[in-house]
Amino acid sequence: MTSNQDIIQRDLQSVWHPCTQMKDHEKLPLIPFKSGKGVWLHDFDGNKYIDAVSSWWVNLFGHCNPRINDAIRHQIDTLEHAMLAGFTHEPVVSLSERLIKATPPGLDKCFYADNGSSAIEVALKMSYHYWKNVGAPGKKNFVNISNSYHGETLGALALGDVALYRDTYAPLLMDVLTVPGPDAFNREEGETWKDYAIRQFAHMEAMLEKHHDEVCAVVIEPLVQCAGNMRMYDPIYLTMLREACDRYNVHLIADEIAVGFGRTGTMFACEQADITPDFMTLSKGLTAGYLPLSVTLTSNHIYNAFYDDYETLKAFLHSHSYTGNAIGCAVAEATLDIFEQDNVIVENRRLAQVMGDSVAHLADHPNVGDIRQHGMILAIELVKNRKTRELFPWQERRGIRVYQHALSQQALLRPLANVVYFMPPYVITEDEIKHLAQVATDGIHKAVQD
Ligand SMILES: *Cc1c(COP(=O)(O)O)cnc(C)c1O
Numbered sequence: 001m002t003s004n005q006d007i008i009q010r011d012l013q014s015v016w017h018p019c020t021q022m023k024d025h026e027k028l029p030l031i032p033f034k035s036g037k038g039v040w041l042h043d044f045d046g047n048k049y050i051d052a053v054s055s056w057w058v059n060l061f062g063h064c065n066p067r068i069n070d071a072i073r074h075q076i077d078t079l080e081h082a083m084l085a086g087f088t089h090e091p092v093v094s095l096s097e098r099l100i101k102a103t104p105p106g107l108d109k110c111f112y113a114d115n116g117s118s119a120i121e122v123a124l125k126m127s128y129h130y131w132k133n134v135g136a137p138g139k140k141n142f143v144n145i146s147n148s149y150h151g152e153t154l155g156a157l158a159l160g161d162v163a164l165y166r167d168t169y170a171p172l173l174m175d176v177l178t179v180p181g182p183d184a185f186n187r188e189e190g191e192t193w194k195d196y197a198i199r200q201f202a203h204m205e206a207m208l209e210k211h212h213d214e215v216c217a218v219v220i221e222p223l224v225q226c227a228g229n230m231r232m233y234d235p236i237y238l239t240m241l242r243e244a245c246d247r248y249n250v251h252l253i254a255d256e257i258a259v260g261f262g263r264t265g266t267m268f269a270c271e272q273a274d275i276t277p278d279f280m281t282l283s284k285g286l287t288a289g290y291l292p293l294s295v296t297l298t299s300n301h302i303y304n305a306f307y308d309d310y311e312t313l314k315a316f317l318h319s320h321s322y323t324g325n326a327i328g329c330a331v332a333e334a335t336l337d338i339f340e341q342d343n344v345i346v347e348n349r350r351l352a353q354v355m356g357d358s359v360a361h362l363a364d365h366p367n368v369g370d371i372r373q374h375g376m377i378l379a380i381e382l383v384k385n386r387k388t389r390e391l392f393p394w395q396e397r398r399g400i401r402v403y404q405h406a407l408s409q410q411a412l413l414r415p416l417a418n419v420v421y422f423m424p425p426y427v428i429t430e431d432e433i434k435h436l437a438q439v440a441t442d443g444i445h446k447a448v449q450d
Helices: 004-014 022-026 066-076 090-102 116-133 154-158 163-172 193-214 236-248 269-273 300-304 326-342 344-362 398-408 430-448
Strands: 033-037 040-043 048-051 109-113 141-145 177-179 215-220 251-255 279-282 294-298 368-374 377-382 419-422
Touching (some): 048 430, 066 326, 090 294, 090 326, 109 116, 109 300, 116 251, 116 279, 116 294, 141 193, 154 163, 193 236, 215 236, 236 269, 326 344, 344 368, 344 377, 344 430, 419 430
Parallel strands (some): 215 251, 251 279
Antiparallel strands (some): 040 048, 368 377, 377 419
């Protein structure tokens, strides 16, 4: 019988893991998963864990979901993959039709890639290329907000503002214009999220007023900055941003790679601000956590600026080997089927309420600086001092103590720095949420002791 230890030993000989200091595994053992079912992941030694973070925010309907498995089986016996330049297939056509229907009105065309970072690269290149095609080549800069994250490839990384991922590579990255964002954690005592977002918008307004002639687009994560420690803000900021981008003739790129597909309580976060961006990037939940697929949606207006005789060289000559992979598209369709058949968004309102209630008792814990929630994302920020909101020094890695406690209690709760968060698959039950809340509470008590 294979044990955890067998796999771990072989793994460390040959695998280099993502986002990991490999030396940590001298003290924090890897956990090899043997199988998954619903919200549960099982290791080789008979332990199981609730996947409270949806395996890095991708899983929507549980592991080994029978309906999605069926969709894969069906597609794999029909057509697995074929090149999409000059050719097409039914899954990519019908998925595109359905995404155009599901997203805010005015997004009319779908361009596919195979991961979120690549979808961002597509949006950046398309935006720049649009302005070039319409005779404004001076527009070649991008604006982002503080604490944003858009992926790891060099273009996407340049648009990020999380020092941990960005600073090492700074000399390799293009310059961007960064404005202080609307992150509600930074609001004054007594100020509402909305008032703070409106106040902070002055920075964006000033930046666009000064630089709009050289700016292609503003790139933003709607409502939740997930990799930026689950910081959140009020939708009014997006409404104001849409209006300002129109006024200054600048594109708006909404990165819904993490927040799309129901995470914030609506199918897409942009709906809460009642806006349509010029580009919307989707990945992660697009395939419910099954396969790498991403899409950049844009308008017919932008598409038409590329549509011309070949010799004008206006075409968008970007591709990836697996663009529009048929099995990926079939899985994305199965994902949309589940949203339609199960009334997921409405059901999630109840689960979101249970999540909020389950940790309400932590609100006045001396080391909890903030509990925040947008729909199915809930975050608890640990601080050294609740009054001053002084943070724990990052070197102390308090979050890891919560992680270790959780593992011993059947939960995979992997904090971001000192932020403990729940972002579970939508098939989680009330009892499982209550269990997570108990584990988080005990883990936090342990983590803040010296
Ligand atoms: C995860 C993420 C990305 C990058 O997607 P990958 O598939 O990891 O390349 C981009 N933007 C946001 C908001 C993300 O959460």
